[in-house]
Amino acid sequence: MTPDLILFLALALLAVATAVAMLASRSAVYSALFLVLNLVTVAILYLLLNAAFIAMVQVTVYAGAIMVLFLFVIMLLGSQQAAVGPDLPWQRTVSLVLGAALVALMGYVLLAGSRGTLLTATALLEGFGSPQSVGRVLFSEYMVPFEAVSTLLLAAMVGAIVLTRDERTEGR
Amino acid sequence: MNIPTNYVVALSAVLFTLGVVGVLIRRNAIIAFMSVELMLNAANLAFIAFARAQQQVSGHVFVFFVIAVAAAEVAVGLALIVTIFKAKHSIDVDQVSSLKG
DSSP: OOHHHHHHHHHHHHHHHHHHHHHHOSSHHHHHHHHHHHHHHHHHHHHHTTOHHHHHHIIIIIIIIIHHHHHHHHHHHTTTTSOOOOOOTTHHHHHHHHHHHHHHHHHHHHHHHTTSSTTSOOOOOTTTTOHHHHHHHHTTTTHHHHHHHHHHHHHHHHHHHHHHOOGGGTTO | OOOOHHHHHHHHHHHHHHHHHHHHHOOBHHHHHHHHHHHHHHHHHHHHHHHHHHTOTHHHHHHHHHHHHHHHHHHHHHHHHHHHHHHHSOOBGGGGGGGOO
């Protein structure tokens, strides 16, 4: 066992544990905070996988902006009080069986497919995954999708404002 | 760092499954929505693992796009949840069943 592998296994265990805690906790605020912890753990995994730029984007956009939006809405709605009906009688059993089936299927595909050369780690190029290398590809090969994404973000912003606008003040 | 790609993809599969179970098991719309984020995150992890195995920076660019689209999705989705809460005073996913024609 190399130190890298031990670090990876510890982070993987933490990621799975926080994901399970997110699903199990009764309070929506605790769920959101466990998800933040999960996202930060995955960001550290990105650092281990030579993706420094993506790790920073993950922390600032996901763990920062998106989760703050989630927490803001949870606290705005006061969903602690908002009662959610009882579970359907078969819901939990069926969900766990379907989940086990899915993970078994993906595990089978992974084991069956890993005999090829695709999954062997090779020596990395100099500066792979650095902000410079990602930026060079992003602003040359993927220039048009990049502009499309900026338009999409603008559309989402307008959509959020239109959806939550108060109907009563519309006439003023 | 010398981590086998298989292990990372296996972790990604487990996290994705936890997200699927979360959507199925919880009736709180916000928690179900957070489980969708967990699934997107698991897919991103697989992208990064394969980008490293294939020495392609394009994988990182795709993860960047996925995160940007997730941000847009969260903005609209949470606005919808707020609107439904204002109309129904509940965020139980069953409340949305009245939308069917």
